[in-house]
Amino acid sequence: MTTNLRDYRLVFVGPAEGQTAVGDYAEDFVxxxxxxxxDVAEVRTLGPGGDTVRDIRRYRRAVAEHVAAAPDRTLVHAELAAGGVASFWAIAGLPGIPVTATIHDPPQGVWWPAATKFMFGPTLSRKLIFHGLHYPLRPLSTKVEGMVNGRRTLFALTETGRRSIEQRYPHTDAVYVPHLVRERPAIRPVQERPNAVGFFGHVYRGKGFEQVARIRELLPDHIAIRVAGRGTEALPRVDGIEILGAVDGAAEDAFFGSVRAIVVPYGKRHWYDETYPASGVVAHATAYRTPVVCTAYGSLAELDEKSAAVVVRTPDADSDVVAAELAAAIEALLGDCGRLTELGEYAEKTRQARSGPATAQAYAATWSQLLARHHEGH
Incomplete structure (x- = not known):
């Protein structure tokens, strides 16, 4: 039995566009x-450390007011990420209302439940207080999240993430729907692009940007390296590496049109626990029909050539070994026009399978079944 969603209001809670990659995802998702x-009522928050306690209370009131307008015909859905405390607390409670969430950093929706603007201060002393509170209280955070979301339907953007949620919160209904791939202009096929490889994304711990210089040393000179994304402008300048900084719009199109593959050298993201996020960089590359060369860290291990990925599955965690394996894989791929062409075709197929409409249909099918069960229970 299913339910017609056209009879329902969706109350959506998540970061605003530009507020981290999750905010950009949320814009495409909505x-x-x-x-x-x-109809859809949106409650948009700031990114991690942007909201005060007063802001969070305001979001909670807004969600409650939207629900009260049509309590029998409302579904609430939130985007939850490591420091996305505002979205988490905005959907806490809500008895009798069907609530779902997409978990961007599984197995937990939020890792720092007290990450308000005050707690997210830039000084060393503030950081010590922040982690001094959150790290030892991880068991309590897990228990609190189990109380809030432990029996809800939770979406993961990778199968690895889905399994991790299911293991940590066995009473949830954990559902895997791949990371949405946004619409991007058609650019020339990968085999016709310059002989270059790209690194892309927001610079922070675990993204592997520290590997770029070593990979440059290992690659032959005829393979260019281009780096783009928020924070990359602060990376050390090295001969043979072109650093573009943040790129948007036509500049982003041009960047992807100038590389044959994107390198995703991810490693351990943070020391709280193992997390299994989907890669927004991989989704971005797929949008531009561009293959990736990546490590097998976390959820990246799910990828294969049918998803336009060359996965370096070295068991050695030594950074020099990983860099050497990545460099060898890059050189082999860019030097094989037939394989490059094939991966470009797989990227296009993956793009279509994970488009906005396809993703929405997958969510809608789960929501429809959830609402049917909810009304049967009432």
Missing amino acids: AAVTPHFR
Whole structure:
């Protein structure tokens, strides 16, 4: 039995566009799912450390008011990420209302439940207080999240992430729907692009940008390296590496049109626990029909050539060994026009399978079944 979503309002809670990669994802997600509902009410937050306690209370009131307007015909959905404390607390409670969430850093929706603007201060003393509170209280955080979301339907963007949620919170209904791939202009096929490889994304711990210089040393000179993304402008300048900084719009199109593959050298992201996020960089590359060369860290291990990925599955955690394996894989791929062409075709197929409409349809099918079960229980 299913339910017609066109009879329902969706109350969506998540970061605003530009507020981390999750905010950008949220913008695409809302646009994709809106046609399935009668109407959509949005409650948009700031990124990690942006919201005060007063802001969080305001979000909670806004969600409650939207729900009260149509309590029998409302579904609440949130985007939850490591420091996304505002979205987490905005959907806490809500008895009798069907609530779902996408977990961007599984197995938990939020790792720092007290990460308000005050706690997220830039000074060393503030950071010590922040982690001094959150790290030892991880068991309590896990228990609190189990109380809030432990029996809800939770979406993961990778199968590895879905399994991790299911293991930590066995009473949840954990559902895997791949990371949405946004629409991007068609650019020339990968085999016709310059002989270059790219590194892309927001610079922070675990993204592997410290590997770029070593990979440059290992690659032959005829393979260029281009680096783009928020924070990359602060990376050390090295001969043979072109650093572009943040790119948007036409500049982003041009960047992807100038590389044959994107390197994703991810490693351990943070020391709280193992997390299994989907890679927004991989989704971005797929949007531009561009293969990736990546490590097998976390959820990246799920990728294969059918998803346009060359996965370096070295068991050695030594950075020099990983860099050497990545460099060898890059050189082999860029030197094989037939294989490069094939991976470009697989990227296009993956792009279509994970488009906005396809993603929305997968969520809608789960939501429809959830609402049917909810009304049967009432």
